[in-house]
Amino acid sequence: AQKITQTQPGMFVQEKEAVTLDCTYDTSDPSYGLFWYKQPSSGEMIFLIYQGSYDQQNATEGRYSLNFQKARKSANLVISASQLGDSAMYFCAMREGTDNFNKFYFGSGTKLNVKP
């Protein structure tokens, strides 16, 4: 089974509107971390936001928030008030456990296009 699933290959959103990018994950480890990365057309991978499995509240970083639904094993990224600069590929990732011997699993990404 896929560890990280992103079912939306591409999405469009109107500038200034909010958009939700879906991510579901699969793990039996009670300790894990969930991450979102942004990759603009220039190619770099930018860390956006992190959610720990034991965190009681959803993570927020500026216009980014993570809608964490543990029972459903989903970690959707919400971008509020979309800007043209938000157009990019977005990757969801997970790391299991609490030590450094575990690798990161990445989804296949969602390409977001923000329309003016």
Next chain:
Amino acid sequence: DAGVIQSPRHEVTEMGQEVTLRCKPISGHNSLFWYRQTMMRGLELLIYFNNNVPIDDSGMPEDRFSAKMPNASFSTLKIQPSEPRDSAVYFCASSFGTGVQPQHFGDGTRLSIL
């Protein structure tokens, strides 16, 4: 703070040549990862190190690929001999020790094998 530093940013070479990609992780980070990204295959983990020791190299495509981490501040990924199908963007990333920490990526090396 300096991020993950990769060199070169771009490399164009002919097939059969040896290619060496370099990475300097963020100071204090003790995990280092090498990824390859292509349109066809997406982002693939090649190998990762913890405290300079290779933990999992199952993603290395074949024996032509090798990676080393001689110390905490330097790693190399070598392809010898290179082939056109090795053309990709190669990323290095590092993360900090305890707990579940994000990894931070370098800007990548865009490799073209002619």
